[in-house]
Amino acid sequence: xxxxxxxxxxxxxxxxxxxxxxxxxxxxxxxxxxxxxxLGQGPELLIRYENEEAVDDSQLPKDRxxxxxxxxxxxxxxxxxxxxxxxxxxLCASSPGTSDTQYFGPGTRLTVL
Amino acid sequence: xxxxxxxxxxxxxxxxxxxxxxxTYDTSENNYYLFWYKQPPSRQMILxxxxxxxxxxxxxxxxFSVNFQKAAKSFSLKISDSQLGDTAMYFCASLxxxxDMRFGAGTRLTVKx
Numbered sequence: 001x002x003x004x005x006x007x008x009x010x011x012x013x014x015x016x017x018x019x020x021x022x023x024x025x026x027x028x029x030x031x032x033x034x035x036x037x038x039l040g041q042g043p044e045l046l047i048r049y050e051n052e053e054a055v056d057d058s059q060l061p062k063d064r065x066x067x068x069x070x071x072x073x074x075x076x077x078x079x080x081x082x083x084x085x086x087x088x089x090x091l092c093a094s095s096p097g098t099s100d101t102q103y104f105g106p107g108t109r110l111t112v113l
Numbered sequence: 114x115x116x117x118x119x120x121x122x123x124x125x126x127x128x129x130x131x132x133x134x135x136x137t138y139d140t141s142e143n144n145y146y147l148f149w150y151k152q153p154p155s156r157q158m159i160l161x162x163x164x165x166x167x168x169x170x171x172x173x174x175x176x177f178s179v180n181f182q183k184a185a186k187s188f189s190l191k192i193s194d195s196q197l198g199d200t201a202m203y204f205c206a207s208l209x210x211x212x213d214m215r216f217g218a219g220t221r222l223t224v225k226x
Contacts, residue, residue, distance in 0.1 A: 031212070042117075042204050042216030043158070056212070089156060098212040099146065104158035 002026070004105035006092050012111045018080035021108045025073065025094030032069060033102060034077050035091040043091050049075065050098070079110075087112045115140045117207050119217035126195045127225050133180075134190045134220050136205030146208040147181065147188045152219070153201040161203070164188065195224045 005024040013019050025032050030051050035043035046065065048056040051072035060067065064083070069075040079086055089109050093102040117138045126132035138147070149161040164172045164181050171179050176196075180189045192199055205217040 033214075040219070042206070042218055044216075045214065048212065091158065093158075099208060099210060101146075101148070101160060101163055102208075102214060103160065104150075106155070106157045109156070 004092055004094055004103055006090075006105035006108055008108055009106060010109050010111075012113065013082055014113050015084055016081040018078065019082050019110060020079075021077045021090050021092075021110075023075045023077070023092030023105060025075075025092070026103055029094035029096055029103075030072070031095045031097055031100070032075050033093040033095075034067060034075070035093065037089040037091055037107070039088070046077070046090075082110075082112045084112050086110060115142075115207065115209060115213065115215055117205055117215045117217040119203075119205055119220050121220045122218070123221045123223070125223040125225055126192075128195055128197060130195055131191060131193045132195055132222065134192075134203050134205075134222065136188045136190070136217055138186050138188065138205070138207045138215075140186070140207065140209065142209050144210055147179075148206040148208065149177070149179070149188075149190045150204045150206060150216075151199075151201045152204060153198075158204070162190065192222075197224050197226060200224045 032049040034046040037043045047060045049069045067077045089107045091107045092105045095102045145166045147164045150158045151161050162174045176193045178191045202219045204219045208214045
């Protein structure tokens, strides 16, 4: 069974540019998560989807970050415009439902110059 | 606030020896789940072990076992017969009924040959 797929693995952009990350969860997993992981720290939730509905986006900086999960499968996370402080690893995870084990993708390392 | 604390930023162990990683958490909930995830330099978070809070028996997975002390809110991970491939960051995490997953800051484990 394929795991969580993310692309790209690495992205380098200049500040004020837009950037997008893509995630394909494990087949059949209804819940999808986007996490931010700064260097030397644990992941922090940005947004959680139950199917296509964003049920927890309280930690998503909505002035520059947006996300969507059309058709309740793949998801994209966008930053526009990017700032220097956005340099981090963006992790996607999925789980069969709520209160289930989360399975993580390899992450996208974003560097903003 | 529901927090997870890993008090050991770095640990090292000789190959084939046993090492214990500490984790404490703080919650007022009665039903929750606890996890240990491993994140090697490749960056992908891999589930090591999971414990349901309502179960008194400590979870084990081959060389990995936990010491779950619910009253003390302690959840330590023991790695027996350490292998070079165990070198990674280890994150303790707790999951609550509202699907809120909290991670500790991580412990960097180095297995020395």
